[in-house]
Amino acid sequence: MPSPIDPTSLAFLLAENRNQPMHVAGLQLFDPPADAGPDFARSLYESALGIEEVGPLFRKHPHHSLGTLGQWVWTDDKQLDIEHHVRHSALPRPGRVRELLELVSRLHGQMLARERPLWEAHLIEGLDDGRIAMYTKLHHALVDGISAMKLMQSVLTTDPDRRGMPLPFDARATGKARKQRETAEQGLTEVPVDALRTAFGLTADAAGLPAALIRSLSKGVRNEASSLSFYAPRSMFNVAITGSRRFAADDWPLERLRAVSKASRTTLNDVVLAMCGGAVRSYLLELNSLPDASLVSMVPVGLKSRTASSESGGGGNAVGSVMVKLGTDLDDPADRLAAIHDSMRAGKEALESMTPNQILAMSAVGMAPSIVIPMLRLNGIVRPPFNLIISNVPGPRSTQYLNGARLTGTYPVSVPMQGMALNITCNSYADLMGFGLTGCRRTVPHLQRLLMHLDDELVALEKATGVA
Template identity: 75%
Template sequence: MAMTIDPTSLAFLLAENRNQPMHVAGLQLFDPPDGASPDFAREMFEAAIAVDEVAPLFRRRPFYSIGTLGQWVWTEDKQFDIEHHVRHNALPRPGRVRELLELVSRLHGTMLARERPLWEMHLVEGLADGRMAMYTKVHHALVDGISAMRLMESTLSSDPAKRNMQLPFAARPPSRSATSPESDRRLADVPISALRTALGLTAEAAGLPAVLIRTLAKGIRNETSAVSLHAPRTMFNVNITGSRRFAAQGWPLERIRGVSKASGTTMNDVVLAMCAGAVRTYLLELNALPDTSLVSMVPVGLSSRKASSMSGEGGNAVGAVMVKLGTDLADPAERLESVHRSMKDGKAALASMTPNQIVAMSALGMAPSLVIPMLRLNGIARPPFNLIISNVPGPRAVQYFNGARLTGTYPVSVPMQGMALNITCNSYADDMEFGLTGCRRSVPHLQRLLVHLDDELAALEKAAGVG
């Protein structure tokens, strides 16, 4: 039976083209359990394609015709082929992480076939250290990034002895952790869902004109708000190709926490400062650093009694803050202070708004990033911001799948036209895992950013007197 595609999901389908695939993804690395067969990956693949029943979400594909009056709808794939969606791969020798990231880069640049359900899972063997990898991509029309992460987490366990566990696509009783509450909306949902909400604001948002004036005034004065009017033109803010490059690495949360405590800043501030210093060094190497500070769009969750009263079940008000990264400052301590001040001011600005006003302001701030590519003004008009940096909380305890220990989990994000670089982080156990996704042509030598992130964390430790 056909089901109408909601406006947010439809927007992700319509926004997609060969140069801008709209799927979110994740890369997980597993240590096989003690005593596992050398064919552990093959056995896992065979078990995956032998599932008795696939969950309805993963049998759904988009469809339109005269019979649907030209409207896009979800329909069940009557010729569902599990072996199209679950695939077994092997890395070429020498089986380094480098070969794995190159494979993920190629897989991530390929669009999902619309005549089939919009997801793929790749089980990868051949790593020299004996680990197995799992790369999973799902179209943003099906789930957002947070939902995808929660769905994966729902299949894991902190019990290494647990067995008979099913992969995310297998049908099973619904779990609260497998869905994303409204308060957990991913940043990529903000521009479209916020715009949709903004069009139907209730009387609760009657104070919006005054908020709009204050927000625009702050933007004009180059102060932190939900709207940026001072982002410089950079090499990231261009038309992109469909080819992707992905780089990933993790750093101990203890090191980030140490800088946070010593400097009186938040851990998210330290993560943003790491990214700011790394991007600064990267652009300096390419002789492409603007004189003024780069601006990043950063999603912010704000605890709000008003949001709780509206939903009746608690939650967070989610908004976007345009953060000045201090890339024009040579001193790492000054960059961290700039980021901290910018985030603090941005949070304070959003805290003064109602939940609907936050959503509307986020839509206003994001609107240019949608309009500029549509009008083909990339590289001509000033960008609303230069890149996206997102930090998502993950599992606090070590996780297992049928005894295989999850040693790392890295988000693979969505670069957009005019935004060639996306940095997404998630915490896992004792580490902060960074996933850097960029246009292969527009962001050359992306992996260099990993070296710069490491150097910047060491510089921040030295500046804070720790480490």
Template identity: 65%
Template sequence: MVSPIDPTGTGFLLAENRSMPMHVGGLQLFEKPEGAGRNYGREMYESMRDVDEIAPLFLKRPHRSLGTAGQLVWVEDEQFDIDHHIRHSALPKPGRIRELLDLSSRLHSTRLAWERPLWEAHVIEGLRDGRVALYTKVHHSLVDGISAMRLVQSTLTPDPDLRDMPPPWDARTRRDRPERAPSSGGSLADLPAQAYRSALGITAEAAGMPGALIKTLTKSVRNETSSVSLFAPRTIFNQSITGSRRFAAQDWPIERLRAIGTATDTTINDVVLAMCGGAVRRYLLELDALPDAPLVAMVPVGLKAKESHLASTEGGNAVGAVMCRLGTDLDDPLDRLLSISAAMTDGKEALASMTPAQIMAMSAIGQAPAILAPILRMQGIVRPPYNLIISNVPGPRETQYWNGAKMVGHYPLSIPINGMALNITCISYDGNLGFGLTGCRRTVPHLQRLLSHLDSEVSAMEKAAGVA
């Protein structure tokens, strides 16, 4: 069966090269069910491998030929072999989290072969505390990051006694639906294609587009927060990258971050951005590479237009981008937090004055330099529109289980690109916020140091806010 690949998916496939694998990933940690034996890791692997029918989404591979007029299309893999996609691995001693992150980094560095469906799952045992890990990766042409996370979550349950939960690729899940399709929402990575595609059919929106653009550009020229940035400094993050990846991950209790927000009248998302801004400041100071001008982060923002006409970082029916100055020029952690909070409030209010179509169009314009520079090989020549991406995705609030195994950690792995060597993505889960830092191993040296800097920033903000 042949089906077309939408323009966004085609773009991800064509943009991919050895330096830029275009897949998203996830790392979950599980505690063994009570009474599980020494062979539990093997049993988990076999239960994920031995499925009767594979869901259609997981059978598709890209193909082009004279018969398709050179266009990329999806075809069903007639030689599908589950053993190419489900792997069983063990960590070397001493089996620390460090070894797990090293393995995840290597797995995330390798491209998915077009000759097979573009996904893999690795059951990993050998952690000295007995836990079992699951690393999965799916090409961004198949699903976006949020859809990939939902695929994993669709096979989890809050019931610890349920024992008939299939893996995401089992046809019983009927989860072939998250394929990319036109909608009012979506992921930030879809913004340019959605905006440009919808621009062809804009009618009533067209009258307000010039005004929205002028307003956005005026705020940018004034160095105020908007969907377009004209003031991002050059940093070590904004250069060509290699295909080698480094991944670091850690949890922080949401209550700690909420206490800081309550004491300072800021949001949890503001606190997360301040953590990242302070950590990046410390990291670049260590490398004697901190620019005088504040770094700029691209932050996904959802718009709940139908409900309240107000922008929200909790998601909604339209997605936009706010370019937020991270206060890396400020030494005081409280000053940095309040500066970020004011910038985000200003940016969300600006988005709230636009229609969803205008938001997508402005966000697409803001991202254009970041997208075009790597394609035209102009990174380092043109000024970066922003320095890194920081996103915060809501996840399950309840404890989740897979066939009795308790999930105790959930961390995202994302996509660095040429000119944007660091990506920070957070997922909330069961009272914790899991940070996943994905970067180019060579361009972002000693990436794991950012974790200790993030922790130092939480403590510094607690002390400054009087909640330590």
């Protein structure tokens, strides 16, 4: 039975075009079990093709016609071709991580076919160290980025001896996957659409909204951290983009980041932002494109509303966005970390005085220019609301396995948008922090050099805080 597509999902469908594919993805790397033969990847692929039933989420695709009175609806694909959605690939020699990232970059730039369910899973072998990779992408109309990562991880286990495990699109995994999606945090790019929708339904929160808006505007005008920004400089990232993508990924021991955090009395997320700020600064200096003013990143944050008694808010956790100055105008890494810490703390304090609905509404106001500017084709003409997006998604704290294969790394592959050519998303796993950098291939050249700069910046932070 067709079901109407909700406004949030429809917004992602309508926003999509060839230059702006709207799917999120994840790249997972696995070390086969010791008793695995040379056909381990092939056997995983064949087991995927042989599943008895595909989960409901992976069967639906969008449709509209005269029969639906022009309304977009989800319909169930009765003739699902599993071989179209699950694919088996091998890397060319020499099978380095470089070849893997090149393949992922190419796959991520390809739009999903709307006449079919909006997902693909690629099992990839041929890495020179014997590992296999799984790249899975789903349209943002189906799930947000955070839920997509949790969905991929929901079928894993801590038991290395378990076999016969279902993959995420197998109906056997549906129950656990649904629970994971229901408890997942709200995704970054859902904030503006959900916020606008929620803002129209404000009840008791409405009376406080003008005051909250005035406070946010005041902080924005004074160039202080809040959900609004008026001081982001023009940068090479804030231009029109193409549909071709470039992806780079690596990870660093969480122990190193935590040591810097402890020594500097900052948060782990502050250290992640400082690594990104320093790396972006070095990257732009190489290209002679560093603005005089600090770049501003939009950062999603989870908050505990202080006004839990609000009838419409209902208390609990809220997700908002803070515009954080990355300190790219500062030479010293310690100064940059301190500035980011102060900016994040001020931004959180500004949001914590609001109810969840007010937080979402303020986030919508802050995000609105990033939507309007590309629509009016004003990229590069007016100042952007922020320069890039940086988010940090917590992952499993223990080592995970899939049919005996040990998960050695997990990396988010995100959505660059018009006027926002670079997206950095981090995902912690066990004792690692993985960085996934997704950019427009034409606009962000030599993206992989940002990985080198991230490593250099962590070393610089360790020296500046006395850890090294």
